[in-house]
Amino acid sequence: MANKANETVMPPFTTFNFLVELNVAGRSSPLCSAAFAECSGLEMSMELKTIREGGNNTQPIHLQGKLSYGQLALKRGMTTTFDLWTWFEDVLQRKGDWWNVSAQVVMLGSNREPVATFVLTGCRPVQLRAPALNAKEGQIAIEEMTIAYETLRLEQ
Structure with a gap:
C-alpha cells in the first residue's frame, strides 16, 4: 500500500538554477x-519595538516596527549589450523612463520549470563594477552589480 505522505514530497529547491530579469514598466x-x-x-528585516509591561517582569511585548530590505547583488554576469551601463547612466542623469524598473528572480526546479519567483519593485542601480582588464585571463563582462529595491514579495 502506498503512503500518501510520500506522494506529496517534492524534491528540494536548488540554488544553482535561477533566472534574473529586469523589466521597465510599459515595455514589452x-x-x-x-x-x-x-x-x-533577497532579504527583508523587521525592526521590533520592545515594550516592558509594568508588573510583568518575565515577558517583554514585541510590536512590529519598520521594514527594511537588502540590496540585490548580481555577480559574474555575461551580456552582449551595454544596457546595464546605459541604465545606470540614465538613472544618474534622470533621463528617460528608467525609474519604474522591477526585477524577477526565478528559482527553477530540476525540470527547469519555475517553482518560486521573487518580485522586486522600485529597483535602482547602486553599483556596477567591471572586471579587471587582463589579457591573460578570459574574464567576464560584469564583475558585480548591486541593485536597491523598495519592495520584495514571493510568488509561488
Whole structure:
C-alpha cells in the first residue's frame, strides 16, 4: 500500500538554477538579457519595538516596527549589450523612463520549470563594477552589480 505522505514530497529547491530579469514598466522587452553566476540579497528585516509591561517582569511585548530590505547583488554576469551601463547612466542623469524598473528572480526546479519567483519593485542601480582588464585571463563582462529595491514579495 502506498503512503500518501510520500506522494506529496517534492524534491528540494536548488540554488544553482535561477533566472534574473529586469523589466521597465510599459515595455514589452526586458531591460537587458544578462546571465549571472551568483545572486544574493533577497532579504527583508523587521525592526521590533520592545515594550516592558509594568508588573510583568518575565515577558517583554514585541510590536512590529519598520521594514527594511537588502540590496540585490548580481555577480559574474555575461551580456552582449551595454544596457546595464546605459541604465545606470540614465538613472544618474534622470533621463528617460528608467525609474519604474522591477526585477524577477526565478528559482527553477530540476525540470527547469519555475517553482518560486521573487518580485522586486522600485529597483535602482547602486553599483556596477567591471572586471579587471587582463589579457591573460578570459574574464567576464560584469564583475558585480548591486541593485536597491523598495519592495520584495514571493510568488509561488
